[in-house]
Amino acid sequence: MSRQTPDLLPAADLAGEPRRRLSRIWPGWGSAKRVPLLIIGSVLGALVVLAGLLAPWITPYPQDAGAVVHPAQTLLAPSAAHWFGTDMVGRDIFTRVIFGARVSLGIVVLVLVVSAVVGLTVGLAAGFFGGWLDSVLMRVTDVFLAFPALLLSVALAAVLSPSALHAAMAIAFTWWPWYARLARGQAASIRRQGYSDAARVLGASRTRQLVRHVLPNAATPVFVQMSLDAAGIILTAATLSYLGLGAQDPTPEWGLMVAQGQPLATTAWWVITFPGFAILLTAVAFNFVGDGLQTVFDPKRGLR
Amino acid sequence: MSRYVASRVAQAFGVVLGVIVLTFVIARLIPGDPAVAYAGPRASAEELAAVREQFGLDQPLWQQFVTYITGIVHGDLGISLHTKQPVTSDLIQVLPTTLVLVGIALVFAALIGIPLGLAAARSQGTLGDLAAKVISILMVSMPVFWLAILLQIVFFSRLGWLPVAGQYDTALDSTSPLYSVIGVPVVDALLTGNWPVFASAATHLVLPVIAIAAYPIGAVAMVTRGALLENLGDEHIRMVRALGFSELSVFGRFALRPALNPIVSLIALVFAYALTNSFIVESVFNWPGLGSYAVKAIQTLDIPAILGVTLVVALLYVLLNLIVDLVQAIIDPRVRA
Amino acid sequence: MIRVRDLQVSYGDSVVAHIPELDLAAGQVLGIAGESGSGKSQTALALMGLTRYAGGSVTGSVQLGGVELSTLTNKQWRAVRGRRMAMILQSPRASLNPTITLGALFGRTLKLHGVPRAERQARMEQALVEVVLDPQILSRYPHEVSGGQAQRFAIALVAALRVDVLIADEPTSALDVTVQSEVIDVLRGLRERHGTAIVFISHDLAVIGELADQVMVMRRGEVVEQGPTSQILHEPAQQYTRELLLAVPVIGRTR
Amino acid sequence: SGKAPDSKPAPTNATFTYINNLDVMTSWDPATSYSNEGIATNNLYEQLTRSDPKTNKVEPLLATKWVASPDGLTWTFTLRDKVKFTTGNPMDAAAVKAALDRTIELAGGGAYIWDPVKTITAKDPATLVFDLKYAAPLDLIASSAYAAFIYDTKAVTGDLAKWFEAGHAAGTGAYVVDSWKKGTENELTLKANKDYWGGWSGVHYQSVVFKVVPQETTAVQMLQSGQGSFMPAVSSTVFASLKGAKGVTTEEAPSFQNMLAMLNTASGPLADVNVRKAVAEAIDYDGIITTVQGGMVKGTGVVPPGLLGYTTEVQPTTNAADATKLLTAAGYGPGGKKLSLVLTYAAGDPVQETVVTVMKANLASVGVDLQGKALAWETQWDLGKSTDASKHQDIFLFYWYPDYADPYSWFINLFRSATPPYFNLSYWDDKAADTTIDGLQAVTATDRPKAEQQYVELQKAISDQAVTAVLGVINYQRALASTVQGYVDNPSYGNVVFVYQLTPTA
Amino acid sequence: MSDLLLVQGLRLSYGEREVVHGVDLRVPAGPYGLGIIGESGSGKTTIARALLKLHPAGSGSVTFDGADVLALKGSALSAYRRDVQLVFQDGDGALDPRMSVLSSVSEPLAIHDTVPKAQRRERVAALLDEVGLPIDIMTRYPHQLSGGQRQRVVIARALALEPRLLVLDEPTSALDVTVQERVLQLVEGLRERRQLAYVLISHNLAVVDRLCESSVVLYEGAVMESGPTRDLLDSPVHPYTRALRSAVPEIGVHRPALTRITAGASVPSTGCPYSERCPLVLDICRAQTPALRDVGGRQVACHRADDVANLLA
């Protein structure tokens, strides 16, 4: 790391040169280790994902995630039989919270995939080709950006009836412009980078330039942003459900569970506490990971 | 600069037009006959025809769009199906409440978030920095409806320190009646010098403001920290240190100013977020603002009201973005170039 | 003026600069030469007490006019930086705050060092004239001036502070040859008119040769050779110094 | 009403705050008003009489006494002297006649209660004579919570209905409108009617505020903090927790209000009676009662206990196996179509929400997908009574309570055919039932046992046809601030608090 | 000797602003070096980019091996880009940070499919060897290389297609003297081994002196003087060339203080672009733009060229 002529050094010595920039390749776990939050976030996030995947096997009453009621067991306080207590129709809250991971993660994945694909496509096209295409695409993006997701969900709920899927669609509809903007900025700056010109000089076709050079380099910040956004999407989806525009009972969606338990906040605290905590935990996990990734990729900046 | 302003204003107009087109399209997508919704289900065919004519629903779509635009230009957003009042006057009534709530929350976000980010940046890499970061992340990760309920339970039910909901204690109306100026009790009380009501209104503000401000505080702190760190490593900071400036000036004057840009652009984002959150916070704390109005409109499928809210929110957003861009151009001359 | 003993700059476990001994009298110019990464800038930062802000640590002794600098507190340092000792950084444009005009920075700096308001304008203009800059430049932002102008402005700024010691980190390598010689000229003027001691850093021995009284050659953080300029340039003792000399492109050497 | 012995000086300026989870005023016209606004209008207007189902007696109000002819066809009411409307006009026989004539003529809302009336005659300023087509309990009818208000038809010269809808009242009640702001938290404020015939000696609330607080948690907390005086319905768990809580008193009262699931007999999959039956049998009625924990008791037929025609012969039954069989026969379930149903209910009502959750589970267990749509009451009702049948829901969940202490209200409103639909949200059209219903009032007045039998028959028919599912009878669980003294629940006037009768304490 | 590259009257602009005002260049077949000298902002990079068709030409002609470059399209352009390669000023940015040295250097081979996949690795190894880099560097990423190494990777990549003309845009300005020396040696070696023709852009006369037969001196987008490098350096005629010449740092030589540049020093709208800074300026210089003309075996654009030439003689 120190005392070196820049030119004639053996390979091993150079490899450790501390030279990090945004959009460089993954700098390795060595740097990750210096970001405790990344580790914590990854572990938490992995737990949430695992919980979602293994839900049917690790929950005591898997059927409680669906349309069942147990009138005799309503609003039982947390106990050995019901770790998180039961809700107003006697369903096991622990079971529903664990299954809720599936719903939330499903929404997150859907929104991220859709908005990343759309956003990257639009953003890269705008940034790479520039000119009037850029202006048109970016103004359209601005319009969508100015449009509140909530209201769109209302429209979708009115047209197609409220559900988790439609909420996810509404979120994606207003989420992609962020990626479009980000990707456009990246593509435009990459286009100005020497290696873009270099590719042209070497005779690379536009497609090759986009796929081999622009996309991979523009994608990193988008991916980092996506991990930060996962938290925001979970919160937005929960908010929509809370307003009755998202998932509908008996879907074990965390925001919906909080909404249902709200009248009981003072009397049966466990009904809102655990799903609310699940939202918080998952959002924190994603934010930790996102922040950690950003720190690793761009140590100067840390958080956005 | 003036050319820059002009081009930004023109762009903003374009975006607003786009939003209007979009709302129009969505309004047409929502099923149901607005005439029936307005005239009521027992209306006769003639009455319906009259309503259709009155609202121009019998005209071709493009003409309806022209009418719609003309209406908007004249501040006419139609009649709410729920309140039966013009949406515009409804909005004028509810908007100040929300703006005051969100405005105060954002001011808090700046007053707490920026110093928090500054402190974290100063102590980069220490435990204090980590703590500040974790706190910020917790704040941005908190589901607002959950936070609002928790706040009520802790500060009202358990501790009894703060009122649970409402804008002020209406029992005061008999002893010190409140005169409406803009329709927001805190402001009205302040403007009319009604101190008992002002004190009550101020305490009623605390919990909703905390609930709304949580996300902005966290976000501003994170961005401030990041932007400062980005600048702190820069040569110009080394330069002012070499010139003998105190650490306070180095941070407060030289590092913060270029760092203000990302913070300012964040404000627009955070504003949009806070506005959405205010929808929920208002309903939990029973504040008669845009949020409550929107929630009611959603529940009653009051399409004109929903569209009005959409348009206002979008307009506010575009306006704020415009202001942000202009402020940025003032803060950082490179933006203008 | 400056007396350095066993100065060692390190980041974590790695030592990036080590100066066993260095003395610089008033009005003298010391040139520090060496390839990229040899520790020149780190040495300069250490002299200014700025290493810790970059996350490094310094051991050894640095004295300025008999006062030990290594034990100074933050506050005491501020009485040294900008008053007795100043520094021009390697990248001219990046070292100016992008959000304030050159004039604002200049004015604030003079105010900081107790120049009364009435005198400031005159002081600024005089300093600018010395580096051949139009005072109009004060109303410009850094991105509105060329690299050469930024570099000359930085020199004017520190010159106006009337410091005893000026450290100039590669003040010329970012510039065209034509502008380079002008900057050298300005520095020469400072030293002659105000008796300023100058530490002049460059990887180009030919440039150093124009100005310096003594030269220190560094490589990989260590001092390779140290001595009067003519001796180093004409009778270098070390192979590395010879390589460095040979690397300087000279017109008509080979074809 | 009892005056509470309290040593503390009573506040002279006390405000009674009624916390409601829904908007209060949907209609202002005392003739046609037929919805939640009863909680306010009953403090603005008065009827000729007031019924007390607990004592089974009818008490004087604007009428001081009344006599019926032996055949029950002529009723003579003597009006209270020196009563003025808040408009300043005198409340005399001519005014009362004008008001009731207008109500009958408009024929909206609860106006059907006057169906037996042939003519109304103002004999002299203090005497009003009703001639009936057939015998009917007119003293009881006159006490009705809806459509029996006495109001000033001369309040304005122009369009009276328009004037009312702008938020005006012209009654004789103890309170007058102070302000009304639709859609705001303090939707409606009433202030004392200084000229009230009852007078203001003693301690009374001087103003009434109707606060709209959709969130129950918030509402309860407001009550506890003294920002509210009364909550009409508290969910059972919260109710349990409020028992013995500081600053709050709880009241539990049986009611005439039941929760019904009206099944769409006219369109959609439920038009098939077997599918309706399957749905009715799939519902776990006992489970619902257990789940709402004291919020409801199990119902039998449509008529709740305590009213004429209550019967145990009709019982809702739960039989999932049978339901599955019926569905399979109708072509649904395994191998057949997937049955999905849309149920609408009122947003912000936690009890309904819980019930919907249970119903979803019940129906899911027989393979039916139930989609619950929470709507604002007005929207729910608007869609339900829409002339466009395609907008109709499959199941309409709501509460019903009688206008006066008599079961007739259910049958005439909910089960008699009507086009366009109004409250008959099952859209049931059964000519035989219609005929029976039309004769019910007369039979009641002349032959109670026969009336009772007819009510039971009707309920059997409704049950056989699975027109509605009786989910339970509400057990009112109310909460009051302990500063409120003298509250007595009157199930004839669902959720109404007669504020004038209450005594504020410090 | 026929010209490999012939540029005549090339004008280039950014939007409205013209930055290159009619430049002529001539490169015969290799081994041959043409130097372009000029201070920062004089339009050197813009010319280089225009030669590679990375920047649209305003007017003028560019002929390569008899073909009109400006009209090239499709496969002809692709073929041209195989024959002419550019080494960028900023070696750092010229390499995709996500591509290893191997993939970077083999990219042109993949694009033009000149070498079968299986042999590409071998070919890359040979190229790296040619530019003096160890083979094991192949698996590294740009950020793991030093500035000099990066610049040599860029050169290796440019050589992969065996170009006939190389355009080197300040290949060493980002490097310190020791590294610069190695890169210059490399170019010298290639020139002989590969019979390479190249255009070398630099602001350092000494560098050009070492590698170029002839040179062009640019000032503000216009040619001030051009001719055999030797002549330009030994007896510069144009006052700007003279200033440049005397500004070259040399060990043991004190450079004279140059013409003082004032802060407002701008390019005059009429007349000789150098007139603001010129010590020999006359009224005519401010009024009339001097044309290039033959003065003592080279081309000079100066009204006082004869005076200077006489002075020298």
Ligand SMILES: Nc1ncnc2c1ncn2[C@@H]1O[C@H](COP(=O)(O)OP(=O)(O)OP(=O)(O)O)[C@@H](O)[C@H]1O
């Ligand atoms: N913050 C730091 N942490 C660790 N090592 C550092 C840090 N800053 C600089 N170094 C290392 O210190 C060594 C000396 O750097 P320095 O900047 O003094 O070189 P220099 O001689 O000024 O080179 P140049 O001519 O490129 O400016 C380098 O190897 C560099 O990698």
Ligand SMILES: Nc1ncnc2c1ncn2[C@@H]1O[C@H](COP(=O)(O)OP(=O)(O)OP(=O)(O)O)[C@@H](O)[C@H]1O
């Ligand atoms: N993208 C651009 N847009 C507008 N003007 C530009 C752009 N790039 C360069 N210029 C301008 O064109 C002129 C010529 O620039 P060019 O980069 O060709 O100079 P150069 O001789 O290569 O300078 P250097 O030695 O600094 O690399 C300069 O005045 C520059 O400011």
Ligand SMILES: [Mg+2]
């Ligand atoms: Mg350095």
Ligand SMILES: [Mg+2]
């Ligand atoms: Mg260039």
